[in-house]
Amino acid sequence: MSQDTADQTDESADTLADDVGPNRLLSSGRLRSGLEYLGLGVTGALAVAMLALVVFDWLQTFPGTPGAVGETGFEAYESAGRVVDSLLGTNVFWVSTTLRAVATGVLVGVMAPLVGAFLVHRQMALIGETLAHTAFAGVAVGVVVAGALGLSGSAGQLLLVALVVSAAAALGLQWLTAHTDTYGDVPIAITLAGSFAVATLVISWGEGAFPVAIDIRAFLFGDSAIITAGGARLVAVLTVVVVALVVVNYKQFLFITFDEQAARVARLNVGWYNSLLVVMTAVVVVGSMQILGVILVAGMLVIPSAAASQLAGSFRELLVLSVLFGQVSVLAGLVFALLADLPNGGAIILAGVCIYLAAVAVSGRSAGQLSVH
Amino acid sequence: MPDIITLFTIEQIVQNREHVSAVELNDVTFGYGDTVAVEGVSLSVEEGEFLGILGPNGSGKTTLLHLMIGLKQPNRGVVRLFGQRAAEFEDGERVGYVAQRATDRGDAMPISVRETVLMGRFPHAGHSRIGGEDRAAVERALDRVGITDLADRPIDRLSGGQRQRTFIARALAAEADLLALDEPTVGVDVDSRTAFYDLLDELNAEGMTIVLIEHDVDILTTHVDTVACLNRRLYHHGDTASFLESDAIEEAYGRRSGVLDHHV
Numbered sequence: 053m054s055q056d057t058a059d060q061t062d063e064s065a066d067t068l069a070d071d072v073g074p075n076r077l078l079s080s081g082r083l084r085s086g087l088e089y090l091g092l093g094v095t096g097a098l099a100v101a102m103l104a105l106v107v108f109d110w111l112q113t114f115p116g117t118p119g120a121v122g123e124t125g126f127e128a129y130e131s132a133g134r135v136v137d138s139l140l141g142t143n144v145f146w147v148s149t150t151l152r153a154v155a156t157g158v159l160v161g162v163m164a165p166l167v168g169a170f171l172v173h174r175q176m177a178l179i180g181e182t183l184a185h186t187a188f189a190g191v192a193v194g195v196v197v198a199g200a201l202g203l204s205g206s207a208g209q210l211l212l213v214a215l216v217v218s219a220a221a222a223l224g225l226q227w228l229t230a231h232t233d234t235y236g237d238v239p240i241a242i243t244l245a246g247s248f249a250v251a252t253l254v255i256s257w258g259e260g261a262f263p264v265a266i267d268i269r270a271f272l273f274g275d276s277a278i279i280t281a282g283g284a285r286l287v288a289v290l291t292v293v294v295v296a297l298v299v300v301n302y303k304q305f306l307f308i309t310f311d312e313q314a315a316r317v318a319r320l321n322v323g324w325y326n327s328l329l330v331v332m333t334a335v336v337v338v339g340s341m342q343i344l345g346v347i348l349v350a351g352m353l354v355i356p357s358a359a360a361s362q363l364a365g366s367f368r369e370l371l372v373l374s375v376l377f378g379q380v381s382v383l384a385g386l387v388f389a390l391l392a393d394l395p396n397g398g399a400i401i402l403a404g405v406c407i408y409l410a411a412v413a414v415s416g417r418s419a420g421q422l423s424v425h
Numbered sequence: 426m427p428d429i430i431t432l433f434t435i436e437q438i439v440q441n442r443e444h445v446s447a448v449e450l451n452d453v454t455f456g457y458g459d460t461v462a463v464e465g466v467s468l469s470v471e472e473g474e475f476l477g478i479l480g481p482n483g484s485g486k487t488t489l490l491h492l493m494i495g496l497k498q499p500n501r502g503v504v505r506l507f508g509q510r511a512a513e514f515e516d517g518e519r520v521g522y523v524a525q526r527a528t529d530r531g532d533a534m535p536i537s538v539r540e541t542v543l544m545g546r547f548p549h550a551g552h553s554r555i556g557g558e559d560r561a562a563v564e565r566a567l568d569r570v571g572i573t574d575l576a577d578r579p580i581d582r583l584s585g586g587q588r589q590r591t592f593i594a595r596a597l598a599a600e601a602d603l604l605a606l607d608e609p610t611v612g613v614d615v616d617s618r619t620a621f622y623d624l625l626d627e628l629n630a631e632g633m634t635i636v637l638i639e640h641d642v643d644i645l646t647t648h649v650d651t652v653a654c655l656n657r658r659l660y661h662h663g664d665t666a667s668f669l670e671s672d673a674i675e676e677a678y679g680r681r682s683g684v685l686d687h688h689v
Contacts, residue, residue, distance in 0.1 A: 173534040300552060303544075303547045303550060303555075304552075306540075306544070306547075310534060310541070310544065311524070311544070313522065313524045314522050314523070314524065314544075314595075316496055317495070317496060317517065317520050317521075317522040317605070318517035318518065318520075318522075318548045318599070319514070319515055319516070319517030319548065320517065320547075360535075361534070361535055364535035364579075365535055365537060365577075365578070365579040366535060366536060366537035366539075366540055366577075366579065367534070367535060367536045367537075367540055368540070369535065370534075370535045
């Protein structure tokens, strides 16, 4: 990291003097991108391993051969957890709830920064915060729906309702922004407060009317204890969908993010891609809510990309670094939270903030910018 | 049924025989609420023309440019882009547009020069992968505007003039037939500005149709071959020589405007 820092500073200094040693720049750039792609590969492998964990966990619920395969697979992860435990001197990583929390965390650490990179540069950083509040209202509505239909009200069911409510709110918000003359953040603030108001009313009313037990605190602040097999499965599906959508629509998202008007002139369906992006944000938010909590979800969308923006020299590098920083925050935060017996959400976001501050300290991007003009 | 076929073919014949302009505005009016920004403008831009739009602040120049390329729909009148109604025009890659201060975008967003130019290929590629042909077009465009050596730099490390070249390269990579530029040299130093206009002259000589907004009358009239002088309505539209002889600028800017003393 410190080697990288020195190269970064030299690079900008060279550029400013407009006397670039091309060979040095090239070799340091190569080392840097090599390390980045290595990190990305490790993250990818980790994410695939976590998807497999969720699949094994799911297979376990079936009878016969699939069930046996699931059990064997899951046991392998438990053994891996024991190895981690013996290394750290703990006794938590082999527990199935911990494994599910790690899986959820790793997957959230991939999809949230990926979508967040576009949001940050569309100047839509706060939309995640708002959609988290609508998702919270969705959970409250889910309690009522589950109660009324006589369902169990499991985390998976509540999140599914939250997903629908949040996606609908995302589209509503999009419409409101397009059809009002106020500044862009006014409809966002109104939706944020409005949906939280709905949530408080529905929860108070639902608690009295239906016998569904819901741990509001866990949804507000994030708690690995509420991550059920169903919840982890939902996150796994959502991650695959979100990553696939970003891959397929990368060019279109990049174009509208960088230059919306030129994208319109190029006859891209800007309205469609904007809607897709906000709905994807809603999806990410609902997926991240269990582990981060409503109030901290926006942090995972914004902080890794903000840190990456300080260092990256291209958009591709921005995406790679965002995912890496997101992943490091999640893993460091989870381990810290487990060791110290503190909430995940706070630990993960704080780890992200530390990375961000370090990125600001080493980049000197804003300083470089000012002297170029 | 036979009647319809006959009508259709006649229309086709008429269209084929008719000469198609790059842009054609017919009695176009556009307003924001009750405020009329552009009123009763009719003009056409022929392929290969270099049109400069001139007018005081708030005279509707940007609105007119947006109407021309279909970013705004007129309240009255018709706009045609390469013979098609601008609202229905679908060949996005044929128009390269650089918005006012578009180049500021790179300040906060990390993006390299090559990535920016590659965007010109996005309308061609759609959802399919960027291929060798796309990459070759990007390299040609970078080379044409002379920024190949800057290709891997982040945009925020470029000067204003270099950034403008990047955006022109994006349009070239798209193989655009029409360049629409809104005050492209704001914030660009004088030398780079001259070099930038020389580049536009070259591209125009190679057949590129260019429409640009420029507030500097001197530099505009040195380079463009047609001038449209606008202040809500069109005060003059014709070749540069006829514009310089006319009183259009006094009329458009108002007789007591300080701008006049300098230019007349």
